[in-house]
Amino acid sequence: MNAPFDRDHTDDLLGFLAGSPSPYHAVANAASRLEKAGFRQVEESAAFDGAAGGRYLVRGGALVAWYVPEGAGAATPFRVVGAHTDSPNLRIKPIxxxxxxxxxxxxxxxxxxxxxxxxxxxxxxxSGRLALRDGRQVLVNVDRPLLRVPQLAIHLDRGVNDGLKLDRQRHMTPLWGIGQPREGELIEFLAAEVGVAAGEVLGFDLMTHSVEPPAYLGRDRELVAAPRLDNLLSVHAAVAALTSAAGRDLDHIPVVAAFDHEENGSQSDTGAESPLLGRVLARSVHARGGDLEDRARALAGSFCLSSDTGHAVHPNYAERHDPDHHPVVGAGPILKVNVNQRYATDGRGRAVFAAACERAGVPWQSFVSHNAMPCGTTIGPITAARHGIATVDVGAAILSMHSARELCAANDPFLLANAMTAFLDERGGTAAGRPWQG
Incomplete structure (x- = not known):
């Protein structure tokens, strides 16, 4: 491992991952941390006030939190850390x-x-949520072996090791019992789990998750194997950074925006394509006595750090990576660049991120895709285009992205959180009490 780190931060991340099997749980856990740090929840339907202090709002699997420092004016700019709460998985159909x-x-x-x-x-x-007849939404988490998608035995598929081909409709249906299926059985089971009558459940948003807990891996426990590193690692770091920046003498307003549905394009009322973040920023300006001119001035001076996990060089497939850009785990966050705007980073963004890492004493690396490989994307370009905010794309380097269980270095979450803290608080501070010292 290239840099020492505070293991307490990574221990806390493992607990956050284990307790956040769905975006709704992730948001609830993030909100709980904000409450303990003195933030208070506001309802979207209620009027915002412009007083100093920390606030957050929740909409489904999305959360926006911000801290208004003493003396903030109507045109005070924002510093936003963006991330997403969802991960690829198998989700339950309506029937x-x-x-x-x-x-x-x-x-x-x-x-x-x-x-x-x-x-x-x-x-x-x-896990997920149940929508009840009375309008309430109840979180549900059956965190024990309940389902399994069984693979066909090699005796019945002799060529499986030469190339596994899975049909999404026929081959991915999990089993959970023996006998004849009965309509309503799942909802009866889940209603009993949360202590409500099955007839009260009128809707649901449910998904599968691996019940194997997050764990340290390797001879020296210098790796982390866990589900949902993409992208709860960034959400956890962002909340740590925001709570660290809260209460400090700042000349900007630090914001965390954790969106749902990034993995399928962000086009929902809780995704980065929604007006959620823009409305929060506009209402914050208005609550401090500002008008359209003040809002324009605030956004012109704002900056966004879009954080999502990125690809570490794979030792078994090094040829799939750009030959001159080989991010490695354990060596700090990566700066993502794509000139076709799959990432929003430009030279100015690079400078802002590099300066934040320098203040925090955090090493960083560059990532660019192999020219022959399609490049993924993030909420970064969406945020930049929708709100006109200068944006830079960064993240922690991992392997096995979009697997049911991903892999990162145990120190990289701490380093990313400290870089975020330096971005949100230009005057110092760390996410875990002390900076990394080389």
């Missing part, structure tokens, strides 16, 4: 109870760019 040949199964739909084979022969739980 879930299915099965055949003596097996009870649950009908699923593939969400996002899932590595399908990583969900085979893995013990799965079920």
């Amino acid at each position: 879930p109870d299915t099965g055949a040949h003596g097996w009870k199964q649950l009908a699923v739909e593939v969400y996002g760019g899932t590595l399908l084979n990583t969900w085979l022969d893995r013990d799965l739980g079920l």
Whole structure:
């Protein structure tokens, strides 16, 4: 490992990952941390006030939190850290109870760019939310072996090791029991789990998750194997950075925006394409006595750090990476560049990020895709285009992205959080009490 780190931060990340199997749980856990740091929840339907202090609002699987320092004016600019709460997985269909040949199964739909084979022969739980007749939404988390997508035995597929081909409709349906499927069985089961009558459940948003807990890996425990590193690692770091910056003497307003649905394009009322962030920023300006001119001035001076996990060089597939850009795990966050605007980074953004890392004493690396490989994207270009805010794309380097279980260095979450803290607080401070010292 290239840099020492505070293991307490990574221990806390592992707990956050384990307790956040769905975007709704991730947001609830983030909100709980903000509450403990003195932030208070505001409802979108209520009037905003312009007084100093920390606030946050929740909409489904999205959260926006901000801190107004003493003396902030109507045109005070924002410093935004953006991330997303969702991860690729298998999600439950509207008519879930299915099965055949003596097996009870649950009908699923593939969400996002899932590595399908990583969900085979893995013990799965079920999580999400139930929508009740009285308008309430109840979180549910069955975090024990409940489901399994069984792979076909090699005796019945002799060529499987020469190339596994999975049909999303036929081959990814998990089983969860023996016998004939019965309509309503899943909802009856989940209603009992959360202590409500099955007849009160009128809707749901449910998904599978691996029940194997996050863990340190390797001889020296210098790696982390965990689900949902993409992108709860960034959400966790962003909340740590915001709570660290809160209360300091700042000349800008630090903001964290954690969106849902990034993995399928961000086009929802809780995604980065929604007006959620823009409305919060505009209402914050208005609450401090500002008008359209003040809002324009505030946004012109604002900056966004879009944080999402990125690709570390894979030792078994090094030829898939750009030959001169080989980000490695354990060596600090990566700066993502793509001239076709799949990432929003430009030279100015590079300078802002490099300066933040320098203040925090954090090493950093550059990432660019191999020219022959399609480049992924993030909420960065969306945020830049929708709000006119200068944006830079960064993140922690990982392997096995979009797997049911991903891999990173144990120190990189701490280094990313400290870089974020320096970005939100130009006058110093760290996310875990002390900076990394080389």
